Amino acid sequence: xxxxxxxxxxxxxxxxxxxxxxxxxxxxxxxxxxxxxxxxxxxxxxxxxxxxxxxxxxxxxxxxxxxxxxxxxxxxxxxxxxxxxxxxxxxxxxxxxxxxxxxxxxxxxxxxxxxxxxxxxxxxxxxxxxxxxxxxxxxxxxxxxxxxxxxxxxxxxxxxxxxxxxxxxxxxxxxxxxxxxxxxxxxxxxxxxxxxxxxxxxxxxxxxxxxxxxxxxxxxxxxxxxxxxxxxxxxxxxxxx
Amino acid sequence: xxxxxxxxxxxxxxxxxxxxxxxxxxxxxxxxxxxxxxxxxxxxxxxxxxxxxxxxxxxxxxxxxxxxxxxxxxxxxxxxxxxxxxxxxxxxxxxxxxxxxxxxxxxxxxxxxxxxxxxxxxxxxxxxxxxxxxxxxxxxxxxxxxxxxxxxxxxxxxxxxxxxxxxxxxxxxxxxxxxxxxxxxxxxxxxxxxxxxxxxxxxxxxxxxxxxxxxxxxxxxxxxxxxxxxxxxxxxxxxxxxxxxxxxxxxxxxxxxxxxxxxxx
Numbered sequence: 001x002x003x004x005x006x007x008x009x010x011x012x013x014x015x016x017x018x019x020x021x022x023x024x025x026x027x028x029x030x031x032x033x034x035x036x037x038x039x040x041x042x043x044x045x046x047x048x049x050x051x052x053x054x055x056x057x058x059x060x061x062x063x064x065x066x067x068x069x070x071x072x073x074x075x076x077x078x079x080x081x082x083x084x085x086x087x088x089x090x091x092x093x094x095x096x097x098x099x100x101x102x103x104x105x106x107x108x109x110x111x112x113x114x115x116x117x118x119x120x121x122x123x124x125x126x127x128x129x130x131x132x133x134x135x136x137x138x139x140x141x142x143x144x145x146x147x148x149x150x151x152x153x154x155x156x157x158x159x160x161x162x163x164x165x166x167x168x169x170x171x172x173x174x175x176x177x178x179x180x181x182x183x184x185x186x187x188x189x190x191x192x193x194x195x196x197x198x199x200x201x202x203x204x205x206x207x208x209x210x211x212x213x214x215x216x217x218x219x220x221x222x223x224x225x226x227x228x229x230x231x232x233x234x235x236x237x238x239x240x241x
Numbered sequence: 242x243x244x245x246x247x248x249x250x251x252x253x254x255x256x257x258x259x260x261x262x263x264x265x266x267x268x269x270x271x272x273x274x275x276x277x278x279x280x281x282x283x284x285x286x287x288x289x290x291x292x293x294x295x296x297x298x299x300x301x302x303x304x305x306x307x308x309x310x311x312x313x314x315x316x317x318x319x320x321x322x323x324x325x326x327x328x329x330x331x332x333x334x335x336x337x338x339x340x341x342x343x344x345x346x347x348x349x350x351x352x353x354x355x356x357x358x359x360x361x362x363x364x365x366x367x368x369x370x371x372x373x374x375x376x377x378x379x380x381x382x383x384x385x386x387x388x389x390x391x392x393x394x395x396x397x398x399x400x401x402x403x404x405x406x407x408x409x410x411x412x413x414x415x416x417x418x419x420x421x422x423x424x425x426x427x428x429x430x431x432x433x434x435x436x437x438x439x440x441x442x443x444x445x446x447x448x449x450x451x452x453x454x455x456x457x458x459x460x461x462x463x464x465x466x467x468x469x470x471x472x473x474x475x476x477x478x479x480x481x482x483x484x485x486x487x488x489x490x491x492x493x494x495x496x497x498x499x500x501x502x503x504x505x506x
Contacts, residue, residue: 136345138345138369138370139345139370141342153358228402229360
């Protein structure tokens with residue numbers, strides 16, 4: 001095992017950039033994706049029929065095609081297509097439309113929106129009807145029932161599943177190394193190409209992913225345990241019996 | 242207050258009825274659940290709706306705050322007629338949502354399954370609607386909430402979550418939640434039917450206390466003896482019709498009514 005390359009500041013800066021990009025992508029995709037997921041769930045449960053159908057088609061396509069294919073589709077397909085739009089190169093949008101980060105984030109947001117949208121839809125359906133009914137019976141508006149009563153309860157119910165979705169998202173991010181975005185895998189590939197060491201860089205980034213996953217799990221478990229109204233029997237740090 | 246004083250108080254405070262329903266008809270698909278029910282709950286009185294399962298009691302009660310929308314008929318809550326949208330045949334097809342929300346703040350409900358909000362504390366449950374619907378400040382709502390939690394004997398559990406309470410305690414919190422809106426009319430939908438037998442009395446005790454205060458209440462119950470004790474008016478529902486109604490004395494002494502109630506009583 002040869003880790004002497006770790007003392008090279010160039011490699012360290014690649015790794016750092018890759019790590020920061022990975023975390024940014026995770027954050028942006030998680031926040032944007034979960035917001036989209038709520039809209040997806042709502043459209044399917046409460047939207048007008050044509051919208052519900054459209055959203056159903058969207059989730060089916062996003063869940064039915066490989067993430068890598070989607071990434072290529074948006075970056076090479078849509079990205080190149082936009083290039084041909086006359087005048088677009090002069091707009092403020094142009095730098096964004098050339099940025100692999102933008103297309104990576106877009107792809108992941110849509111993907112999380114589709115997968116987590118179904119999770120949230122299921123959770124919303126399993127909130128007892130009477131809780132919403134009580135809200136309506138006391139004069140709360142539909143929007144208040146949704147934001148104060150229905151969604152908080154639904155998210156409480158599906159938080160463990162959403163934690164899983166976020167971990168899956170983290171480990172989908174290396175796919176972006178294929179569209180020339182500097183992430184951890186890209187950094188490892190560069191190090192491999194220049195030092196002819198295959199395992200050491202991979203082992204290092206595997207360790208970084210594992211550590212990030214552990215931190216993510218602990219943070220989300222903390223949120224879960226501190227969710228208002230938890231029953232005492234469920235208050236166990238490790239979800240193991 | 243002695244009971245004669247209360248009766249004096251009640252009869253004086255009787256102004257316009259808290260709710261007036263006229264010829265309510267409600268279908269669930271092919272099934273006609275309410276077949277033209279007219280009902281009036283005078284201010285300061287207690288009315289109980291009794292009857293067998295499936296007679297339409299709960300549906301009738303749920304029409305009073307429009308959790309169920311009747312298909313035909315008229316409804317006035319707190320002197321205000323509900324503005325229904327109707328098709329040319331007179332069938333109700335919609336209503337004014339703003340008016341509905343405003344009136345629902347005046348008619349609150351206690352449910353069979355309590356329906357507390359599990360992610361809010363006891364106090365949080367009680368102050369939610371006063372804050373969001375009546376737009377009280379948190380301070381005002383909390384003062385109100387504490388007062389009514391005291392009233393139902395749950396003030397010491399104000400920071401607990403519903404999952405940590407017994408059924409009887411949850412139902413008492415639900416009653417405090419309904420009281421905190423200071424409604425013109427309180428609706429009770431079989432408030433003791435989901436309770437263990439030993440918990441029933443603590444809830445009935447609270448409701449009896451409210452009746453003695455002269456609160457206007459409409460309740461659906463299977464507790465015949467309780468209904469007879471606390472009610473000013475009894476309504477016996479049979480297959481979507483009012484089979485008999487009147488004071489408890491009238492209803493229980495009328496041979497025809499007794500015949501109806503025989504299987505239930």
